[in-house]
Amino acid sequence: MPSVPTTTGYALLGLLHVRPWTTYELAKQMQRSLHWFWPRAERRLYDEPKRLVAAGLAVARREHTGLRPRTVYAITDAGRAALRDWLSTPAAGRVVESESILRVFFADAGSLEQLQAGLDRMEAEAIERIDALAGLAETPPDDLPFPERGHITALLLRLLLDEELAVLRWARWARGTVAEWHGAGDPGSWDGATDLAATAARARAAVRGG
Amino acid sequence: MPSVPTTTGYALLGLLHVRPWTTYELAKQMQRSLHWFWPRAERRLYDEPKRLVAAGLAVARREHTGLRPRTVYAITDAGRAALRDWLSTPAAGRVVESESILRVFFADAGSLEQLQAGLDRMEAEAIERIDALAGLAETPPDDLPFPERGHITALLLRLLLDEELAVLRWARWARGTVAEWHGAGDPGSWDGATDLAATAARARAAVRGG
DNA sequence: CTCACTTACTGCACGCTGCACCATCGACGA
C-alpha cells in the first residue's frame, strides 16, 4: 500500500490549489518553478495525479483535442484540507546533491588541471542558473501568470539567487586559490588551516549576530 | 545490466582510494563527510561495493572478529585508473531538494502562522548545519584523520558554510519581512516587486563583477 | 505536403530508501 500522498503528491496538490491543469501542463510547470527546489522527472507526473484521484484529493476529467484525449485535474475540498494540514507537518531536511563537489572532494586522485576544469564548470553552471533566475525575477508584474502569488515568488527567488551567488563567489575564490597549488594533492604554501579557521569564525559570528 | 559504476560507485571508489575500509566503516564515513553533498542511505553501501568488485575496480577480503565475519574492501589499479578517468567526465548538475522551500511556495494555501513556523524551522536547520560544519572546520590539523587531504577539506568546508550562511541570512530576512504581512496570501504594503528587482540587479552585477 | 515541434501518454530496467529483521562482539554493572 503506498503512503498517500508522498511529498511529490503534495507538490502537485499545491499546483492544483492554484488552478486546474492538464497532466502535460503540470509537467511543464514543474520544470519551470518547482524544479528549483523539488526536482522530479516528467515521468512521475503521469502517475502521481492518479493517486491523488484515488485518495479523493483531486478529480480527473477526460477531454479531447480532436481525436487525442487529455486529462484535466482539479483539486477537491478534501484536497485543500489535506494541503492545509500538510503545511503544519514537519518538513524533511534540505538535501544537496552535487557531483561537482564530489569531484572536488576526490581531486587528489587526479590532476590539478582536472580540478581547475571542474571549478570552471561550477562557475559556469552558477552563472547559467543566476541568469535563469534573474530572468524570472525581471518579469514585469503585469506579465506574471499569477500576480496574486507575486509576493511569495519574490521571497523564494531571493533565496535561490542568494544560494547561487554563494556558489559563484566560492567558485571564483577557489579558482584563484588552487591556481597557486603545485598539484591537486599539494597545496604548495597555501595555508588552508588558517583560511578555514577564519571561515569558521565568520560562520559562528553570523549565527550569534542574529 | 547495471551501468557500472554509478556515481555512488565512484564515490565509494574515491573513499577506497584514500585507504581500505570495511563496509561498516564506509557507511559511517559516508554519513560524516559525503553526506553533505552526496547523501546515500546506509543500505546502499552494502550492495554497491560488491558491484565494484564484480567490475574489477576493488577487491574484497573476508575477515573475522571472533565468529563474526566482515568484509574489507580495497581499490585495485583498474579502480584507480577508472577514478582518474571519471574525474575528466562531465558532472551532473547540482540538485537541491527542500521540502521547506516547497512549503513556502505553497504558503498561500495555509496561514501566516504556518509560514512563520516554517521559516523558524529553516533558520534552526541552518544553524544546526553551520554548527556541525564549523565543528569540523575547527578540528586542529593534528587531529585530522588524513592530514594530507586538509587543503581539499578546507576548500569544501568553505563552500558548504557559505551556502548555509546564505540560507541563514535569508531565513532571518524572510522572517522579518513576513512579520509585516497581513496573511500568507496578502503581503499588505510590502513591495515585493521592488525588492526582487534589486535582488536581480545585485545578482547581475555579481556575475559581471567576476 | 512535409517536417519539426508540441501535446499526451505507457512500459520497463534499474537506482535508491526506509524499515524490519537477524546475529555477534565488547564493556559495563548487578
Add this chain to the structure above:
DNA sequence: TCGTCGATGGTGCAGCGTGCAGTAAGTGAG
C-alpha cells in the same frame, strides 16, 4: 556469572523515483 546495551555487520522487500524508448495525434512554417 548473567543481563543488557550499544557498536558492528549484514539481508529482504515494498515502494518511490529516473531515464529512455516507444507510440501517436495536433499545429504551424515553409
